[in-house]
Structures are given as structure tokens and as C-alpha cells.
Amino acid sequence: MKTIVTGGAGFLGSHLCDLLLSKGHQVICIDNMVTGSERNIEHISSDRFTCLKNDVTKPIYFGDRIDYIFHLASPASPVDYLDLPIQTLKVGALGTYNMLGLAKEQGARFMLASTSEVYGDPLVNPQPEEYWGNVNSIGPRGVYDEAKRYAEAITMAYHRYHGLDTRIVRIFNTYGPRMRLNDGRVVPNFIGQALRGEDLTVYGDGSQTRSFCYVSDEVDGIYRLMMSDYTLPVNIGNPEEHTILEFAKIITRMTGSSSGIVFKELPVDDPKQRRPDIEKARKLLGWEPKVGLGDGLRETVGYFQKIPGKSQGKSHP
């Protein structure tokens, strides 16, 4: 099986490459390294692995037959997509269009890595796949949310109009080793601040909720969905919901840090609640998360303790 992973040098993509290699795939990672890093894939020594430094917003051709395309390329953290708004829109639109075109030409099965952000600031909790969302298209976060909503729409258009074999995974907040300490997402943010002995930054009063899925569970769900025959979107995430304030306290306790908590203003359109309804994943894929928050955080803290540069931080919700 010859499989492309776009964004394969990123956090999730690199773990997905590991999983695919362990299942015998030949893996071609395509990444322009805008938010990814060669460090995430330097441990891979398999001769079934290749990494091409390419921007997927430009057309790419392959002579050999490709069986699967996992399209993960996109800035994903709020810091990244607020810094890179045009690139984010381009990779969601042109990048997805190019990869769908490649899948059509090759007869490959295509998966879009979508996001819980398509639900925006949701008015229902937990969020089932049937919920259409509450997104501000012109707010600062709109560049990411609308890029992914467009990407879902064009994926379904290729499926319906060209009969392309497609999958859409709606990924909820995922954490684990290989996240960047300064990517601004809440888990590395809090861990970095706790390890440096700084106060943890909580935006708003901390009553907004998030649910965090450990990376090995997430990529297992992504793989199972790709191998299933279900073509509508499926949520993959951990339904265990915590307020951000609770979460800050869990991290200070786990790291043994004496850090306090500082409160800052909530950013525009920050979702107040986030929790996946995973009934579809349970029924269709026999999937549910296995790694508890304590175990997942221990692995993640251990990773951050070992990497150089934990002295740098960039705080963002």
C-alpha cells in the first residue's frame, strides 16, 4: 500500500506516519515545514518512508500508483493560523483541491483532516456530526474554521460528483509528544509555564471547557475511519470534558509546580464548550479513547522535560 500523508512532519502527521509504517504501508510524507519539523520524523529509519519538502497548494504529480491520501497539511494552532491566515485559507482550499485531484487521477482513497472548529462556538453540547455549527466567517478564527468547512464541502463534492472514495475526520483537541512548546495550544502552554515556574495563563474566567484526546488514540481512530467504508464526517476525540481552570490545576499538580494562575481577556470567538459526541465512532469503527488524562499527560510532560528550549514560551489560548 502506497500512502501519502500531507503534513506528515507535523505533530499528528508524524504519529500517523509511525502508525502506517507499523502496519506495512509505504509512506510518502509531503510537508513544506511551515509549522512542522524534520525533528518529528528523524527517528524514522524505514526504507518504506520518504519525505518530500513540497507545498501542497502547488500541483504535485506522481508516476506510481497511490492507494491512500491522508490530507493533514494545515496550520492548526490558533497562534499559527492567526500568523498565517492566507496560507491557512490556501492550504484548506487549493491544497485540498490539489490532493483531491491527485486522488482522482490515482484512484486513491482520500481522507480530509477536518476539525471540531467547523462547529465554531457551538450552541449544542456535546457536538454530534449532524450539528451544522456556529461560525463567525469574518472573525479572526474564520480563516481556519472556514478553510476547513470549504475543504469538507469540496471533499463531498468530489465524492458526490466524481464518485471519489472519501473520508472526513473531525479531529477534536489532541495532545502528546511532538507538539511544539510555543505553538500556543493550551496543553504545551500550561506545561511549559508550569515547568518554567511561571504563572499559568488562563483566558477569561477559565469556565470554558475542552476535552483532550491523547495522540495514540487519535491516530488509531483516524486509521480505522480510513479503513472503514463510511463516507460522512466522523468525530474523533475524547469526550472527557474539563474546564480550562480545572485543567490548569491538574497540570500544576502533575508537574509539582508552584506556579499560580493569571487571568487574561478571552479572545474573540473563543469557543465556550467543546466535547465530541463519539457515538458514531463507537458504532461504526469500534473506537473509543483508551488513554486516560493522567497517563497521557505524564507522557507529554516527560517529553517536554527532555527537549531543549522549554525556556521559550508563547502564550495563547
Ligand SMILES: NC(=O)c1ccc[n+]([C@@H]2O[C@H](COP(=O)([O-])OP(=O)(O)OC[C@H]3O[C@@H](n4cnc5c(N)ncnc54)[C@H](O)[C@@H]3O)[C@@H](O)[C@H]2O)c1
Ligand atoms: N492537533 C489537534 O488538536 C487538531 C485538532 C483538529 C484538527 N487538527 C488537524 O490535523 C492536522 C494536523 O494538525 P497538527 O496538530 O499536527 O498541526 P501541525 O502544525 O503540527 O502540522 C501541520 C503540518 O502541515 C504542514 N503544512 C502546512 N501547510 C502546508 C502546505 N501548504 N504544504 C505542505 N505542508 C503544509 C506543516 O508544516 C505541518 O507539518 C491539521 O489539518 C489540523 O487542522 C488537529
